[in-house]
Amino acid sequence: xxxxxxxxxxxxxxxxxxxxxxxxxxxxxxxxxxxxxxxxxxxxxxxxxxxxxxxxxxxxxxxxxxxxxxxxxxxxxxxxxxxxxxxxxxxxxxxxxxxxxxxxxxxxxxxxxxxxxxxxxxxxxxxxxxxxxxxxxxxxxxxxxxxxxxxxxxxxxxxxxxxxxxxxxxxxxxxxxxxxxxxxxxxxxxxxxxxxxxxxxxxxxxxxxxxxxxxxxxxxxxxxxxxxxxxxxxxxxxxxxxxxxxxxxxxxxxxxxxxxxxxxxxxxxxxxxxxxxxxxxxxxxxxxxxxxxxxxxxxxxxxxxxxxxxxxxxxxxxxxxxxxxxxxxxxxxxxxxxxxxxxxxxxxxxxxxxxxxxxxxxxxxxxxxxxxxxxxxxxxxxxxxxxxxxxxxxxxxxxxxxxxxxxxxxxxxxxxxxxxxxxxxxxxxxxxxxxxxxxxxxxxxxxxxxxxxxxxxxxxxxxxxxxxxxxxxxxxxxxxxxxxxxxxxxxxxxxxxxxxxxxxxxxxxxxxxxxxxxxxxxxxxxxxxxxxxxxxxxxxxxxxxxxxxxxxxxxxxxxxxxxxxxxxxxxxxxxxx
Amino acid sequence: xxxxxxxxxxxxxxxxxxxxxxxxxxxxxxxxxxxxxxxxxxxxxxxxxxxxxxxxxxxxxxxxxxxxxxxxxxxxxxxxxxxxxxxxxxxxxxxxxxxxxxxxxxxxxxxxxxxxxxxxxxxxxxxxxxxxxxxxxxxxxxxxxxxxxxxxxxxxxxxxxxxxxxxxxxxxxx
Numbered sequence: 001x002x003x004x005x006x007x008x009x010x011x012x013x014x015x016x017x018x019x020x021x022x023x024x025x026x027x028x029x030x031x032x033x034x035x036x037x038x039x040x041x042x043x044x045x046x047x048x049x050x051x052x053x054x055x056x057x058x059x060x061x062x063x064x065x066x067x068x069x070x071x072x073x074x075x076x077x078x079x080x081x082x083x084x085x086x087x088x089x090x091x092x093x094x095x096x097x098x099x100x101x102x103x104x105x106x107x108x109x110x111x112x113x114x115x116x117x118x119x120x121x122x123x124x125x126x127x128x129x130x131x132x133x134x135x136x137x138x139x140x141x142x143x144x145x146x147x148x149x150x151x152x153x154x155x156x157x158x159x160x161x162x163x164x165x166x167x168x169x170x171x172x173x174x175x176x177x178x179x180x181x182x183x184x185x186x187x188x189x190x191x192x193x194x195x196x197x198x199x200x201x202x203x204x205x206x207x208x209x210x211x212x213x214x215x216x217x218x219x220x221x222x223x224x225x226x227x228x229x230x231x232x233x234x235x236x237x238x239x240x241x242x243x244x245x246x247x248x249x250x251x252x253x254x255x256x257x258x259x260x261x262x263x264x265x266x267x268x269x270x271x272x273x274x275x276x277x278x279x280x281x282x283x284x285x286x287x288x289x290x291x292x293x294x295x296x297x298x299x300x301x302x303x304x305x306x307x308x309x310x311x312x313x314x315x316x317x318x319x320x321x322x323x324x325x326x327x328x329x330x331x332x333x334x335x336x337x338x339x340x341x342x343x344x345x346x347x348x349x350x351x352x353x354x355x356x357x358x359x360x361x362x363x364x365x366x367x368x369x370x371x372x373x374x375x376x377x378x379x380x381x382x383x384x385x386x387x388x389x390x391x392x393x394x395x396x397x398x399x400x401x402x403x404x405x406x407x408x409x410x411x412x413x414x415x416x417x418x419x420x421x422x423x424x425x426x427x428x429x430x431x432x433x434x435x436x437x438x439x440x441x442x443x444x445x446x447x448x449x450x451x452x453x454x455x456x457x458x459x460x461x462x463x464x465x466x467x468x469x470x471x472x473x474x475x476x477x478x479x480x481x482x483x484x485x486x487x488x489x490x491x492x493x494x495x496x497x498x499x500x501x502x503x504x505x506x507x508x509x510x511x512x513x514x515x516x517x518x519x520x521x522x523x524x525x526x527x528x529x530x531x532x533x534x535x536x537x538x539x540x541x542x543x544x545x546x547x548x549x550x551x552x553x554x555x556x557x558x559x560x561x562x563x564x565x566x567x568x569x570x571x572x573x574x575x576x577x
Numbered sequence: 578x579x580x581x582x583x584x585x586x587x588x589x590x591x592x593x594x595x596x597x598x599x600x601x602x603x604x605x606x607x608x609x610x611x612x613x614x615x616x617x618x619x620x621x622x623x624x625x626x627x628x629x630x631x632x633x634x635x636x637x638x639x640x641x642x643x644x645x646x647x648x649x650x651x652x653x654x655x656x657x658x659x660x661x662x663x664x665x666x667x668x669x670x671x672x673x674x675x676x677x678x679x680x681x682x683x684x685x686x687x688x689x690x691x692x693x694x695x696x697x698x699x700x701x702x703x704x705x706x707x708x709x710x711x712x713x714x715x716x717x718x719x720x721x722x723x724x725x726x727x728x729x730x731x732x733x734x735x736x737x738x739x740x741x742x743x744x745x746x747x748x749x750x751x
Contacts, residue, residue: 135596140603144650145596164650197751198592198653322644 016187021151022047038070042090045117047182069440071101076444092130107431111170143171163193168201214348220289229256230294234338252280279364307570383556390417406438406462409491436465519550526550614733665736
């Protein structure tokens, strides 16, 4: 250990606590209202874990079985609560194992603070044991990151970390703390961060933008809203609903916007994008006004940009100025927090109904029901479909559960068919598409909303990417319901191989272990369903359980998700088969 | 959208923090834009740094790069300018063997005509400095190349804009 000169802060009037950097980290977390964090100990972060041991009454640490699991659990917690999720790991491999979760949180705008231990300052750059440049590695996938090498930096930097993670468009922040900074003592005082001079968290609302937008809305004959997570992150659900109801505008969602508006709302016209609903995709190229709210025109939403809503005027509501004109050229940009901007535009829009326009969506819905949904939900064949599993789950949950999905075919079925009547209830890895996300994210979601049912819908491929987190469920008794839809394939890739690679199923068929035995090895109640007649009962049994429960449903092996917009095609070219 | 590439000067006012260079350059890397030159120095405001980056890109890419740069916590303001919107210079140093100076009369004319300065002279070598536009330093390079040019180095572009920047006002408004 190198010796350090102690620095005193200028707040001389307050009574100073002379404590270690490690204890200061814990005190900062408590000051930010953190009562739960996920992580994995190791050499370079042991001083902080030693303090976590002392403070365990106030701050619960959940030991995941892999650092990636810690980040996804923190994400699940953040997504369901709206609070900052916290994950902690040691240096080197501990830190690099966080990277996938950090990248996921960055692209899905999830507030998260990751704290990593680092080798002592005197060892930096010596290729010391478990030394890695995590600040360099995480730079492109963090909203902000910083390496602390002096204990006295801890309070101000952690205050800044939490402020940056949660303010404006939220995102992940990584703070790397060298071991000497954890051991050294200093005079501790904490002050919350409320502004940073080079960082404008939320743009000011511009009245002219609102007036221009309202004027376009009032003139439109065929307006279509596409909303994303910005409605949820801005806690603007009520304002959003009031706006669409007053102006009578059909509203379609991206998968991150799902659950901001209840599934059965008459103006909810479904999902846009690659596997979205027929109507909103087709009518994107028919509307005269496209109103994007808190969404970023991801390529999975737009398909070919050169044939995307070219006939329409475009209004884009967003908190992030960099999203404006990034992918789609807008006519009017409305910058600001959705709660503010939507709240302020409501009095400016005229009451309207757009009944004939809405009927066009219903007509497309009827076609989609006939050609896709009917067979998915009420199959004529023997094999169980993924859609009918979701339908059966809806029967029990009545739209009240939190649904956490992984990545692949089952994710699309979950988003298409799960019903929601409460916000912050659909948790999925949208932007990054991280297989293995769901199981740990469900743990975080359950801990963030212990009073709610949390159901993880996972494919047999993604499940095995983070299956070790069954250990976390067993140890913490997190009452997560796990549904694995097993088609013995990496289904989405197999679907693409079938459609675009002449059925050459390269490395997509899986020989799976006995998942029920594995769950039982962790003392989690488990059963497997192979036949339709046992499905309802099995789901009811799972939902009746007070504890965690594992349900494997063996589904039809080679079913496909439709509708589908093939890569590079226009939203108008959406296929029903 | 205009997709034709041309040279843009990206000027970025930032806090003076460790790691920011990495964060700034990663934004170019992510979009597969090859940085032609990058200079960073103190700006007219105390504790505020200025990056001057020259890179080829389309007008729409330049717009998006500025948006992504401004999104970074420690970036105060970023701009993209075309060449005609800025006043810019580069500096080049030429290390030439001293015997050429005495043996080749022509080299003295080259130096005189190019308005370059001699920075240092020793028995073995002398060093010439030339500040100007790229074509001027390039011309001098071509002219000196035949005369035992021992070393050549050129700085990144530095530039100021014709338009005012108003960074101090911006900082006060944050």
